[in-house]
Amino acid sequence: MTPAGAPRGAAATLPQLTLGGAPRLGGGTYLFSEPQPHIRRLVDLSRMGWEPPTRHPDGSLEIAATCTIARLSRFAASYEAPAAPLFEQCCRAFLASFKIWNMATVGGNLCNGLPAGPMISLTAALDGRVLLRAQDGSLRRTRVADFVTGAGRKDLAEGELLRSVTLPARSLVCRTAFRQVSLYGLGRSGALVIGTLDPVDGSLALTLTAATVRPFRLWFPLPPDAGALRDTVDNAVAAHDWFDDLHGLPAWRRHMALRLAEEIRRELTQEAGR
Structure with a gap:
């Protein structure tokens, strides 16, 4: 699973994220839900310190891939935007216990690409764009609606990481x-x-x-x-x-x-x- 990537301006962390092609661990709720005998080691992204939701001056909202569902729900409770109720509605659409809520991440849900993924529903509906980072540090953006291409399939190249998803100000009103x-x-x-x-x-x-x-x-x-x-x-x-x-x-x-x-x-x- 590759739910997130290196933060902008943090090139020093990129080699350790790509070393050996080890799977990137966001929350691990899917990764640890069934046997993975081919995996020998993981790169844990949960301690990268990325700010989960960031409000930008233009009114857009950037959500780090490592933002947990519980953290997003708490943020939405005090977020003053007409579209704010949709965040909680999608968080509640998870078929998950409170333990999953506190571990599952926005990026992991997007990268699993499952049809019932409610973070896909939320970010696609608000015309979100994902930020993807390749192993050479290059960045690209694509719409969430184009990122998920099928059941369990996504537009993610080998070694590429999902860093965040940005919701435009126009959608949030x-x-x-x-x-x-x-x-x-x-x-x-x-x-x-x-x-x-x-x-x-x-x-x-x-x-x-x-x-x-x-x-x-x-x-x-x-x-x-x-x-x-x-x-x-x-x-x-x-x-x-x-x-x-x-x-x-x-x-x-x-x-x-x-x-x-x-x-x-x-x-x-x-x-x-x-």
Whole structure:
């Protein structure tokens, strides 16, 4: 697992992070959840001292890959932004005990690339960009919606590390709506849909996760009607993009994603007086 990378301006730490190609340990909640007989040593990133959430002068928010879910939840409780409630909603979407909350990291959740990863849902919905660092120190950024390319797959080159994810100021002032459904009361998310309404230009974005093998963020310059929304989802998400496992069949996931998306469309457009 490679949930994080060397901080900017800390070149002295980079060699020890890349030495021998050892897996990078963020929280370890996935790494230690099943046997890993091929692993002989780990590089622990939890003591790097990276500031978990950092507010920048332009209003954006940068979240270190090593930020734990518990730390993000505590930050969101006092974070004064219209989109702040979404942080806690996504933190609560974890199928996890308090022990996992205090160890699991934002970067680890992103790098696992699992469809039900709620940090993927949160950061993709808020149009987040991940900062990636290669072994030679070069940096690149890419949208979260493009970083996760499939179930358990991500756009991460050999030896590359995820350092942080940045949420733009424009997204943080959006009105948000959240819907989640599972087959069981305390089961893994079968469909998770997030809507954001931009107060500046009135645009609407809907992000589908958990029901799909990767995040789909659909942007509308103006809120669509119910028919246009349904057509857009069906045109964007191919039949093979609906996830299939014991937590839900593709047909059920599609049905629920469409239903939740319509609920969100109504909620956000009614509140906006449209």
